[in-house]
Amino acid sequence: MRIKKRLTAAVLAVLLAVAALPCAVMAERKEEKLTKITLNEVAHSVFYAPQYVAIEKGYFAAQGLDVELVTGFGADKVLTALISGEADIGFMGAEASIYAYQEGATDPAVNFAQLTQRAGNFLVAREEMPDFQWSDLKGAKVLGGRKGGMPEMVFEYILKQNGLDPQKDLSIDQSIDFGSTAAAFAGDDSADFTVEFEPSATALEKEGTGHVVASLGVDSGYVPYTSYCANTSYLKEHPDVIQKFTDGLQMGMEFVQEHTPEEIARVIAPQFPEADMETLTTIVKRYYEQDTWKENLVFEKESFELLQDILEDAGELSQRVPYEKLVTVKYAEKAAE
Numbered sequence: 276m277r278i279k280k281r282l283t284a285a286v287l288a289v290l291l292a293v294a295a296l297p298c299a300v301m302a303e304r305k306e307e308k309l310t311k312i313t314l315n316e317v318a319h320s321v322f323y324a325p326q327y328v329a330i331e332k333g334y335f336a337a338q339g340l341d342v343e344l345v346t347g348f349g350a351d352k353v354l355t356a357l358i359s360g361e362a363d364i365g366f367m368g369a370e371a372s373i374y375a376y377q378e379g380a381t382d383p384a385v386n387f388a389q390l391t392q393r394a395g396n397f398l399v400a401r402e403e404m405p406d407f408q409w410s411d412l413k414g415a416k417v418l419g420g421r422k423g424g425m426p427e428m429v430f431e432y433i434l435k436q437n438g439l440d441p442q443k444d445l446s447i448d449q450s451i452d453f454g455s456t457a458a459a460f461a462g463d464d465s466a467d468f469t470v471e472f473e474p475s476a477t478a479l480e481k482e483g484t485g486h487v488v489a490s491l492g493v494d495s496g497y498v499p500y501t502s503y504c505a506n507t508s509y510l511k512e513h514p515d516v517i518q519k520f521t522d523g524l525q526m527g528m529e530f531v532q533e534h535t536p537e538e539i540a541r542v543i544a545p546q547f548p549e550a551d552m553e554t555l556t557t558i559v560k561r562y563y564e565q566d567t568w569k570e571n572l573v574f575e576k577e578s579f580e581l582l583q584d585i586l587e588d589a590g591e592l593s594q595r596v597p598y599e600k601l602v603t604v605k606y607a608e609k610a611a612e
Contacts, residue, residue, distance in 0.1 A: 308339055309339055309340060309341040310339055310341065310516060310519075311340075311341040311342075311343060312340055312341070312342055312343070312363040312364060312516060312520065313342075313343045313345060313356075313361065313362045313363050313364070314342050314343065314344050314345065314362065314363070314364045314365075314366060315345045315346075315347045315352075315353045315356045315361070315364070315365050315366065316344060316345070316346055316347065316353070316366040316367075317346075317347055317348075317349060317350050317366060317367040317368070317501065318346065318347075318348065318454065318472060319346045319546070320395065320472050320473055320474070321473050321543070321547065321555065321558045321559055321562065322391065322395035322472060322473060322501075322562060322567065323390060323391070323501070324531055324539055324543055324559060324562065324568070325390060325524065325527035325528045325530070325531050325568055326366070326390065326524065326527060327527075327542075327543040327546045328527040328539065328542050328543060329523045329524050329526060329527030330344065330546070331542050331543060331545055331546065332526070332527070332530065332542060334523040334524075334526040334527055335519075335523040335524075337523065337526075338519035338522050338523040339519055340516070340519055340520060340523065342520075345361075345362065347362075347365075347367070348452075348454055349421065349424075350367035350368050350370070350371040350424060350425075351371065351421075353365045353366065353367040353371065354367065354372070354375060354384065357504070357505070357506055358375075358380075358382075358506075363509060363513075363516070364504070364505050364517075364520060365503070365504050365505070366390070366501060366502075366503050366504075367502075367504075368425035368500060368501055368502075369389075369499060369504070369574070369579070369582055369601070370423070370424070370425055370428070370582065370586055370591070371384070372384040372385070372386055372504050372601050373582075373583070373592070373596050373601065374423070376600065376601060377592075377593055377594065377596070382506045382508050383506070383507050383600070383601060384504040384505065384506055384507075384601075385504055385505065385506075385510055385600075385601055385602065386502040386503065386504045386574050386601055386602045386603075387502075387503055387504065387505065387510070387517060387521065387574075387602075387603050387604075387606045387607065388502060388503040388524060388572035388574065388606065388607050389502040389503075389569060389572055389573065389574040389578065390501050390502060390503065390524075390528075390568065390569070390572065391499075391500040391501045391568060391569070392497050392498070392499065392500065392567065392568070392569045392578075393492035393493070393495070393497060393498065393565055393566065393567050394425070394426070394429045394490075394491040394492040394495050394498060394500055395472055395473070395491075395492060395500060395501075395562065395567065396420075396426050396429075396430075396470050396471055396472045396476075396491050396492075397470070397471055397472075397473070397476040397487045397489065397490050397491065397561075398468055398469075398470055398487070398488055398489040398490075398491065399460070399468060399470075399471050399476055399479050399480075399485040399486065399487055399488070400467065400468050400485065400486050400488045401464070401467060401468075401484075401485065401486075402486060403486045403488075404488045407488040407489055408437075409434065409439065409489070409494070410437065410438070412434070412439060412444070412445050412468065413439065413444050413445060414444070414445060415445050415446070415467040415468055416445070416446045416448065416465065416466045416468075417446070417447050417448065417467065417468040417470065418448050418451060418456040418459060418466045418468070418469035418470065419447040419448060419449050420449065420456075421449060423589070423591045425498075425500055425501075426472075426491075427449065427470075427589075428585050428586065428588075428589040428591065429491055429495045429498060429500075429585065430470055430491060431588075431589055432495060432585050432588060433494050435588065436494075448466065454475075456469050456471060456475075457471055457475035457476075457478065457479055457485075460479065460484070460485060461479060461482065461484045461485070468488075469485065470491070471485075473561065473562070474547070474550055474554065474555075474558055477554055477557055477558050477561075478554075490561070490565055492562075492565045492567060493565050497578070497581075498581060498582065498585065499578040499581070502574055503521075503524070503572075505517060510603070514606075517606050518606050518609060518610070521572060521609075521610040522610045524572060524610070525571065525572055525607075525610035525611060528569065528570065528571065528572065530542070531563070531568050532568070532570055536556055536559040536560040536563045539559050539563070540552060540555040540556040540558075540559045543555070571607060571608075571610075571611040572606075572607035572610060572611070573607040573608055573611065574602050574604060574607065575604075576598045576602075579598045579601075580598070583595050583596070
């Protein structure tokens with residue numbers, strides 16, 4: 276009887292092992308089906324929360340994509356990665372694609388999805404200024420952004436809207452690399468203000484070295500601040516990949532529209548391990564309350580023309596570019612259906 280029981284147990288073990296094989300094979304095959312793509316983002320910021328939601332909730336994976344996220348630290352570097360083939364999709368301000376087109380790009384980067392509809396940076400002062408007015412910047416020194424980049428151009432756009440001449444009425448230091456201005460502001464008290472993205476703005480507040488006094492996103496109004504693009508050749512060769520990516524991203528957009536800042540912060544927390552939950556929630560709430568994220572990913576013509584108005588105003592546009600040359604909406608419109 277004992278021998279029989281042992282044989283029965285052994286047979287059962289073999290049968291269970293064999294039965295498990297198809298599941299293991301199927302799981303392996305499912306893994307193999309994921310298409311790997313490289314996404315190069317201009318910066319790693321809570322400002323792009325819907326993108327991180329799509330990653331952390333598995334929305335891209337559900338579309339059959341394995342997204343490798345790389346941070347380029349600047350639109351110029353993202354564009355270089357696209358041109359060299361190091362990235363399949365670039366995420367940055369659409370102005371970079373306009374500049375490349377103006378310079379005669381042979382394989383222009385085309386924008387296919389818009390993520391943010393407001394500027395994502397904040398003006399940080401040395402002291403609390405509850406009654407801050409933009410006129411308070413007259414005669415001040417400000418740590419600004421790279422010439423020709425969206426952060427700097429939107430900042431100057433706001434200054435002009437408030438009657439200030441960026442070249443004459445204040446001093447804007449544009450010599451510091453993107454991402455290093457907060458450290459420079461904290462380490463050197465020669466500047467009166469700095470223009471910062473999150474989490475740097477909140478970090479300066481927590482350290483007691485700065486205080487957010489204005490939101491560029493609120494004061495500039497709706498602007499097409501960041502969008503996703505791919506080379507023309509990639510769009511032609513991989514339309515299915517672009518559609519799957521856009522579909523997954525749309526799910527991330529819908530999540531942030533339907534959930535609270537606290538819920539959003541919990542989902543994207545793995546992307547920001549250095550931030551505690553209280554700080555992360557504070558940052559998400561700032562972006563949430565100023566209506567940062569679009570309900571869909573469609574990059575409208577009106578928004579593209581406004582972007583070119585800002586570029587012209589900043590003296591960065593030699594000739595206007597037709598909307599149809601650098602924007603396609605078919606992927607975003609299908610994703611929104």
